Amino acid sequence: MIRTFCTNKFRRVTELSGSGWSFSPLSGEFENKTFPVVVPCCWESLPQFPAYRGVGRFSKTFRAKGDVRLVFQGVSHTATVYVDGVKLGTHYNAFTPFEVMAKGLPDGEHLLEVDADNRFSEDSALHIPNDYMSYGGITRGVQLEELDTAYISALHAVPSKEADGTWGVDLSARVVNLSDRAFEGSLQVGLEGLAASAWLRVSASAGESITVKGRIDGLSPKIWSPESPALYEVSALLSGADGVIDDLTERIGFREFVISGRDLLLNGKKLRIKGFCRHEDHPMFGCALPIEAIQKDLEIIRDLGANAVRCTHYPNDQLFLDLCDEQGILVWEENHARGLSEENMRNPNFEPQAEQCIREMINAHINHPCILIWGILNECASETQYGYECYKKQYDLIRELDPSRPRSSASCKFATDICFGLPEIVSYNLYPEWYVEKSAKDWVDEMYNWVQEKSEGSGKPFLITEIGAGAIYGYRTPVKCKWSEEYQAEALSHQIKAVLERDGCSGIFIWQFCDARISFEWFASRPRTMNNKGVVDEFRRPKLSYEVVKELYHSYDNYF
Numbered sequence: 297m298i299r300t301f302c303t304n305k306f307r308r309v310t311e312l313s314g315s316g317w318s319f320s321p322l323s324g325e326f327e328n329k330t331f332p333v334v335v336p337c338c339w340e341s342l343p344q345f346p347a348y349r350g351v352g353r354f355s356k357t358f359r360a361k362g363d364v365r366l367v368f369q370g371v372s373h374t375a376t377v378y379v380d381g382v383k384l385g386t387h388y389n390a391f392t393p394f395e396v397m398a399k400g401l402p403d404g405e406h407l408l409e410v411d412a413d414n415r416f417s418e419d420s421a422l423h424i425p426n427d428y429m430s431y432g433g434i435t436r437g438v439q440l441e442e443l444d445t446a447y448i449s450a451l452h453a454v455p456s457k458e459a460d461g462t463w464g465v466d467l468s469a470r471v472v473n474l475s476d477r478a479f480e481g482s483l484q485v486g487l488e489g490l491a492a493s494a495w496l497r498v499s500a501s502a503g504e505s506i507t508v509k510g511r512i513d514g515l516s517p518k519i520w521s522p523e524s525p526a527l528y529e530v531s532a533l534l535s536g537a538d539g540v541i542d543d544l545t546e547r548i549g550f551r552e553f554v555i556s557g558r559d560l561l562l563n564g565k566k567l568r569i570k571g572f573c574r575h576e577d578h579p580m581f582g583c584a585l586p587i588e589a590i591q592k593d594l595e596i597i598r599d600l601g602a603n604a605v606r607c608t609h610y611p612n613d614q615l616f617l618d619l620c621d622e623q624g625i626l627v628w629e630e631n632h633a634r635g636l637s638e639e640n641m642r643n644p645n646f647e648p649q650a651e652q653c654i655r656e657m658i659n660a661h662i663n664h665p666c667i668l669i670w671g672i673l674n675e676c677a678s679e680t681q682y683g684y685e686c687y688k689k690q691y692d693l694i695r696e697l698d699p700s701r702p703r704s705s706a707s708c709k710f711a712t713d714i715c716f717g718l719p720e721i722v723s724y725n726l727y728p729e730w731y732v733e734k735s736a737k738d739w740v741d742e743m744y745n746w747v748q749e750k751s752e753g754s755g756k757p758f759l760i761t762e763i764g765a766g767a768i769y770g771y772r773t774p775v776k777c778k779w780s781e782e783y784q785a786e787a788l789s790h791q792i793k794a795v796l797e798r799d800g801c802s803g804i805f806i807w808q809f810c811d812a813r814i815s816f817e818w819f820a821s822r823p824r825t826m827n828n829k830g831v832v833d834e835f836r837r838p839k840l841s842y843e844v845v846k847e848l849y850h851s852y853d854n855y856f
Contacts, residue, residue: 297587298369298437300618301529306543308442312356312366312408317434322351322411335438338372338431338582339412347816354410354434361403363443363474367395369436369614372583373423374413380406388649389422390435390583391610391632392656395449399474410434416817421646422632422653425817427827428575428609435584436613444541445475446500446534448483452662453530454700455517455550463515463550469532470507473500481536483508488529490515498534520549520665521563522603522854525624527665549621549665555702555720559856560757560802562626562668566856568796569626569803570849571604572597572831573762576612577812579834587615594619596836597809601849606706606761606805609634609674611657620666627664628704628761628805630671631657631690638677641686650686651693658697670694671761673705675725679712687715706761710743717752725762725807728794729787730778736763736787736794744798758800762807763791767841768823769811769833779823781840788831788841792848806845810834 298311312335319333319342326344339345339352368375372390376383385396398406414432416424423430441447450470457463465487473479479500486493494510518526527549534542553562560567574593576583585593590613597605604626607616611629620627631653640646654672661667672690677683687705694703702720707713716722724747726732728739740760747753767784776782788806795804811830814822826834831841 297615298439299614300587300622301545301547303545304543305545306533306540307447310358310360310440312358312438312440317354317356320353320355321345321348322353324348324350335434336436336584338433338435338584340429340431341580341582341584348432349415350432351411351413351415352432354412356408357405358408358440359405360440360442361401364398364401365395365441365443365447366398366408367393367439367441368410368434369393369438370434371410371412372414372431372433372435373420376411378409378411388420389632389653389656390430391612392653393660394656418643419645421640421643421649424640425815426634427814427818427820427822428634429577429582429813429815431582431584433582433584435582443474445536446471446473446479446481447542448532448534448544449505450659451485451530451532451544451546453546453548454662454698455548456700457552458513462513463517464511464513465515465530465548467494467496467510467512468507469496470505471498471500471534472505473503476502478502479536481534481541484533484535485510485512486531487512487515488531490517490528515550517550519563520551520624522624522626525549525622525665527621530663546663547621548663551665553668553701555757558755558757558800558802560721567802568852568854568856569604569759569805570602570796570852570854571606571626571628571803571805572600572602572809573606573608573805573807574809575608575812576616577810577834585613587619590616591619592836593809594623594625596832597625598623600831600842600846603854604628604803604805605809606671608808611653611661614660617661617664617666621664625666626668627666628669628671629657629661629667630674633672633676634674636673636676638680638682641677641683647686647689650690654690654693655697658694662698668701669721670698670701670703671705671723672703675706675708678705678707678715679709681714684715687718691718704759711746711750713751716747716756721757721759722747722753723759723761726760727763727765729790730765736790740794740798740801744800748800757802759802760795760804763795763804764788764807764829766828767839768828769837769839772840779828784839785841785844789844789848792845796852806831810836
């Protein structure tokens with residue numbers, strides 16, 4: 297399953313996810329042996345490969361003809377794609393979609409092979425041993441598209457509210473001419489349920505990709521909100537001399553998210569964020585969660601009284617974002633980087649790979665109304681001048697690609713961060729009563745006051761983007777020592793109250809929703825080779841803190 301709604305009615309699309317795949321490791325004990333698998337698949341979920349680092353080949357046959365586009369939602373963490381033994385392309389980064397083209401395929405059966413590589417090396421600046429697991433495999437959905445002479449590769453529709461209370465939508469569509477002749481045609485873009493459309497002229501030279509833009513004004517839609525997540529389909533029809541040759545449907549919501557001084561205003565109301573940080577991780581599936589498991593996570597999150605999720609520390613699956621759109625769950629999404637030192641950031645691949653991730657994340661996800669904030673560079677070198685230049689480049693790129701959303705970064709640099717003048721929102725990861733032996737109230741107050749009095753973040757909205765304590769599921773003791781469920785429950789009670797009762801603080805993301813596997817090479821001080829700060833464990837079994845968080849989150853409204 298790629299999306300929760302139909303994206304094409306005219307284009308010939310076949311989903312390749314599912315059964316019929318085989319997997320072969322290209323090194324180690326089982327080298328070149330074949331195992332049947334269902335895609336999406338993390339090979340660490342297979343009994344023979346719980347800790348395999350290397351290259352694995354996924355193979356499947358398909359029937360098609362002509363110009364074929366293969367779209368991969370995620371391959372971890374480097375992919376090389378072949379059709380009938382011919383290399384079509386490579387891609388770096390597990391968490392963003394990519395495509396390859398096979399032109400002029402003869403009618404019949406063809407062999408698709410994908411080499412996934414989850415090894416660490418200097419060539420990879422973002423995938424390094426870290427406090428989460430870097431899995432291997434085809435970890436998200438795959439689809440095949442049989443195309444005509446030209447097709448729509450992307451459709452963006454960004455709503456904005458006018459001064460008179462009506463709404464407009466800025467349209468941008470990328471059209472690719474696959475033929476060896478010039479293409480002349482038109483693009484009709486319509487908003488279902490609003491009786492509104494725009495006609496855009498398309499003129500592309502042979503083999504050219506072009507972007508056409510337009511706008512629809514004077515709309516009076518239903519408003520998207522956590523309480524009433526109204527959604528509208530935006531459909532584009534591409535026509536040539538002989539009629540319609542391609543189509544693409546996306547989905548949007550009309551909501552206004554603005555900053556007023558230190559406040560976050562959603563549809564004119566002062567928003568209080570009550571959230572969780574969440575990794576895509578499950579003991580049965582790795583990071584390749586099926587939609588049923590994703591939905592179960594969201595049901596638990598909603599039961600806990602949360603209204604927001606922070607996607608840590610990478611762009612999430614489209615299925616997750618689609619469900620958040622439909623269920624009114626607010627999202628902070630960030631590019632792929634966690635805990636990188638200045639030395640890490642000086643890797644010559646770092647900036648190109650980080651910027652590529654931003655481009656692919658925003659290109660794929662800009663239409664989701666659930667996404668309120670774009671984040672970058674979690675706990676990276678924001679206290680150094682070199683780090684500052686990297687933060688500025690990436691913030692500037694986000695502003696270029698999507699000026700409609702505010703930007704932020706989760707910092708752990710306490711009173712040394714020099715980057716707070718760059719984004720619209722100041723965000724801190726604080727762990728009082730866990731890593732820092734101070735009371736939650738004192739530590740939150742201290743850092744908030746430092747931001748207001750001694751940093752360039754003064755006067756901006758302030759968020760706590762990580763806070764929490766660890767607990768091993770089932771470890772209970774009246775001593776209430778660290779790693780016990782009793783200690784975690786008590787610490788979270790102090791922390792939530794300290795944040796949500798702090799004047800000037802717009803909200804909280806608890807670290808974290810569920811216990812998650814970490815890279816075994818990174819181990820550090822993590823019992824069970826897990827990050828154990830989840831309110832539920834990896835099997836989603838509630839710890840004692842579950843009811844504490846649920847009672848507190850339900851006691852605070854979504855708005856101040």
